[in-house]
Amino acid sequence: MSPSAAPQEGQESYLIQQVALRNADLISATQILVQTPSPNPPGDTTAVAKVAIDLLSKISGASTTIHETDPGTVNLVCRISSGRPGKRLVFNGHLDTYPVCEHLPWTVPPLGGTINDGRLYGRGVSDMKAGVAAMIIAAGVLADHKELWSGELILTLAGDEENGGRMGTEWLLHNVEGVKGDAVVNADVGSPRVIRVGEKGILWFEITAEGVAGHGAHVHKGINAIDRLRKALDAAQLIEKLPFESPSEVTDTIAAAQEVSEELSGKGESNTLRSITFNVGVINGGVSPNLMPSEASAKCDIRLPVGVSLAQVNEHLDTHLGPMEGISWKPIQMYEPTWTSPSENIVASALQASALVLDEGLKPVANMRVGGSDTRLFRLAGIPSVVVGCTPFGMGAEDEHVLLKELLQVAQIHALIGYDFLKRDK
Secondary structure, three states, rough: OOOOOOOOHHHHHHHHHHHHHOOHHHHHHHHHOOOOOEEEOOOOOOHHHHHHHHOOOOOOEEEEEEEEEEOOOOEEEEEEOOOOEEEEOEEEEOOOOOOOOOOOOOOOOOOOEEEEEEEEEEOOOHHHHHHHHHHHHHHHHOOHHHEEOOOOEEEEEEOOOOOOOOOOOHHHHHHHHOOOOOOOEOOOOOOOEEEEEEOOOEEEEEEEEEEEEOOOOOOHHHHHHHHHHHHHHHHHHHHHHOOOOOOOOHHHHHHHHHHHHHHHOOHHHHHHHHHEEEEEEEEEEOOOOEEOEEEEEEEEEEEEOOOHHHHHHHHHHHHHHHHOOOOEEEEEEEOEEEEEOOHOOOOOHHHHHHHEEEEEOOOEEEEEEEOOOOOHHHHHOOOOOOEEOOOOOOOOOOOEEHHHHHHHHHHHHHHHHHHHHHOOOO
């Protein structure tokens, strides 16, 4: 049967088969994306964007525009029209990755795209070059079968995500017409079994403590800035005890997903999703054990569940740190928690697609996401958004990899989501 002649019945099975027939292309696309480094920092996506442009050029009827928002920060927007009016669905992803970290004990070349025992290895393969390849293949299949759907499919591939997305997806949303679709699907790290429908908010901030320098034997003559910093950090961590109430829809969703989600993401994930968490990531201060430092600082990370606002967290820090002598604080990066209701059509499409692709007996669930992704930017713009990607192994560490089986499943799921959300009779 030719690609342009889908059957009148059983379109879902047909599309699953069509993606499977392109599995070799899917693997090859993932490998070449991995083999083209795009670590952030420095965040130069010029070379990998050229690779992506070549892959997108093979999609029937696709039109791609290039948006360089900073030197080396290259973003792509690819449009595929059905030729008929309808909804607009956005496939969103990013081209930058964590630093390669060659010093880690890799057992395979970190940029080799090595395949071994059903796994594909390389820096950024899980976050998220496998997802990018899956979206491109899925879009190609849908482009070959425009008779099945109406409206428009958009692919946005951002060049800046690891630094927060200001010059990537955020810029595209504010400056490129058509990027704001009716719904968004992102193939960032996750699992084909868990449709991620929300994310915790973030406040990264720095605390600075000032003291009076002195000798460690003459503590009566100085003020130790590290002592002040320790007390400030203890006060800031009290944010974990802030009373709040999440919407019942959110807590019910987390509870319903707990068994499946924690099997994949680790025991305790559900509690983390429901809680305010505090982490001290960087501490600086002092030059010698026998000296009292005059200055010390720390950089911290607070994650906000749905039901807690940045205003509440800022108020807490002002209240607890403001009166402390020699202490000041400033935000580094922040955004509110975001949530897409499981009652939205895009969530129903994603759950149905996953159920059709997964092995028999495996049931997909909807849940929140511990880490961040660019879908938060779409949700903040009022656009329902979900994340469906490969399970990450070794993300940010040595031997980062994904499972080839899941790579194919993610591509199939994206194709089915696109079909169901945009199909002509819906």
